[in-house]
Amino acid sequence: MGRKKIALIGAGNIGGTLALLAAQKELGDVVLFDVVEGVPQGKALDLSQVGPIAGFDAKITGSNDYKDIAGADVIIVTAGVARKPGMSRDDLLGINLKVMKAVGEGIKVNAPDAFVICITNPLDAMVWALREFSGLPHNKVVGMAGVLDSARFSHFIADEFNVSVKDVNTFVLGGHGDTMVPVVRYSTVNGIPVPDLVKMGLSSQEKIDAIVKRTRGGGGEIVALLGTGSAFYAPAASGIAMAEAYLGDQKRILPCAAYVDGEYGVEGLYVGVPVLIGANGVEKVIEIELDEADKAGLKVSVDAVKELLEACKALDASLA
Numbered sequence: 001m002g003r004k005k006i007a008l009i010g011a012g013n014i015g016g017t018l019a020l021l022a023a024q025k026e027l028g029d030v031v032l033f034d035v036v037e038g039v040p041q042g043k044a045l046d047l048s049q050v051g052p053i054a055g056f057d058a059k060i061t062g063s064n065d066y067k068d069i070a071g072a073d074v075i076i077v078t079a080g081v082a083r084k085p086g087m088s089r090d091d092l093l094g095i096n097l098k099v100m101k102a103v104g105e106g107i108k109v110n111a112p113d114a115f116v117i118c119i120t121n122p123l124d125a126m127v128w129a130l131r132e133f134s135g136l137p138h139n140k141v142v143g144m145a146g147v148l149d150s151a152r153f154s155h156f157i158a159d160e161f162n163v164s165v166k167d168v169n170t171f172v173l174g175g176h177g178d179t180m181v182p183v184v185r186y187s188t189v190n191g192i193p194v195p196d197l198v199k200m201g202l203s204s205q206e207k208i209d210a211i212v213k214r215t216r217g218g219g220g221e222i223v224a225l226l227g228t229g230s231a232f233y234a235p236a237a238s239g240i241a242m243a244e245a246y247l248g249d250q251k252r253i254l255p256c257a258a259y260v261d262g263e264y265g266v267e268g269l270y271v272g273v274p275v276l277i278g279a280n281g282v283e284k285v286i287e288i289e290l291d292e293a294d295k296a297g298l299k300v301s302v303d304a305v306k307e308l309l310e311a312c313k314a315l316d317a318s319l320a
């Protein structure tokens with residue numbers, strides 16, 4: 001069996017980090033694609049020269065031609081414009097919708113059997129548009145949001161309780177944006193729900209509320225600190241975890257922006273829900289029991305996604 005092929009559409013900050021992680025983990029050969037000439041080729045050459053030092057076997061190439069993504073097993077899409085300070089994810093809509101159209105068509109023609117992970121923001125709308133433009137089955141197109149959002153949540157929880165991140169498991173539902181729903185009841189430290197730890201006096205409700213708020217604004221906090229560009233290390237690591245779940249048929253349950261067709265009372269759009277990822281892509285949407293507050297939070301999130309989809313349809317008649 002030959003090596004797997006990972007195509008990365010967008011060779012910017014996240015794309016470059018994805019390439020490094022994919023190569024270091026020897027997930028397969030890597031093709032970095034970008035519209036800017038020289039950048040994917042230059043990054044590919046630089047990254048290839050990590051190989052002798054790190055000792056990985058992965059062929060890394062750069063390209064400006066969609067033909068080079070042919071036969072890709074996994075495609076991770078970060079093409080587009082990143083958020084600048086003061087810019088919301090939704091401001092990116094118009095620019096990145098056009099990018100999704102070009103990328104979707106490139107995938108449709110050259111790699112229709114791939115498992116496609118979208119990272120470009122505003123995520124819940126872009127992954128939907130990418131699926132529409134590419135025509136791939138819904139289970140083969142998924143958005144990366146929840147893995148990153150819950151990693152942020154987990155990091156803050158581990159810090160608060162001063163425990164290993166390995167023992168922390170947190171849960172985030174809803175859209176990738178200010179409307180995301182961190183579900184505290186399903187968040188645990190080695191199986192102990194966070195509300196129980198609060199009852200035990202190990203933290204306070206105020207502190208957990210502040211962590212929830214900080215998680216919701218997790219991307220914006222980094223954008224403001226960087227001054228230019230947005231987070232890229234953790235987004236790339238999140239995309240790689242999803243790619244590994246597919247390539248290794250791991251049957252992992254991960255929070256992702258997935259297509260829902262009636263689950264959670266929502267139909268026909270992408271929203272952050274727990275899904276099972278294995279060799280068939282998104283194999284199942286996991287429906288957990290929500291309390292009234294979480295249900296209301298999810299509804300706000302879904303309504304925000306719906307609004308974005310209407311805006312996409314107004315911008316591009318082929319989506320209507």
Ligand code: APR
Nearest residue numbers: 010011012013014034035078079080081082099119120121
């Ligand atoms: N096709 C391919 N690549 C494109 C296209 C296109 N039509 N348009 C832009 N690009 C490339 C840019 O040339 C750039 O190299 O996409 C890359 C984006 O890289 P960065 O600007 O460094 O952005 P990054 O931090 O990687 O984030 C990418 O992910 O999290 C989201 O909000 C973020 O939407 C943004 C995306």
